[in-house]
Amino acid sequence: MSTIAFHASAVFHVRDGYTGASMKPGGLRYFLDGQPCSPVTKNEGYLVLLNLTPGTHTLTMICRGYLDEQVEFVTGEGTLELDVTMKPGPGYPFRQTVTRLTVALTEKGAPAPNHRLWLAYAVGPEIKLAQPKTEAGDTSARLFTKYPDFVSAPAAYLVDDGEESEIALLRALEGETGAFAAPLERAHARGKRLMPAQSYHTGADGCFSAVFRAPCQVVLFDPVQGILAGAELTDGDNRMEAKIK
16 A cells, blocks of 8 residues: 655744734635645644745735735755744734834845845844854754743744844744754854844835834844844834845
């Protein structure tokens, strides 16, 4: 008797980008490489893509009240873990006044379209590295926070460390130990903070918009060039301009 083997090529944790809450999969539609697909869905916002051919793929997620979200990822022999946030769009049920940010990205004096960036923000419980040093290749680290029960995981974070900054996916926090979905790429000293981060793509005009519950500090990060800009947001509408080389 033959046995059919299933391999989990990619696991996504899908969250509401405004509230941070895990999203129920029932209201989402999925397209893999442009074709409708039906991932395996699990509780608390998880979806799994099985038996993908190794290489680059694009998953598009559509949901009423949210902007369409497009995630490009590369699969191999292992299981890839990703954190995805659905950003508020037309019809999103805001129940209070919000803080808005428009980011304008340019390259050589012209708008930079379809560029992937990360926006980190200082909200929620403060999280810092608690051990003397983490090394490149580490998959866990001691973390300090006064409110561990309110730390989102799995979720993406910016390790805020100047020119050594990087994005890390915190898979879980148990006690003082944080486990990462992939090895850290760089070494970091004690006290460096982890800031919640979300991925965005610039539009044809080189811009994207983000919405927050209240004013906060934000940091704009490019996976290749590092930190591009930072700002303290105020009530109402804000604008940030950044350049890539």
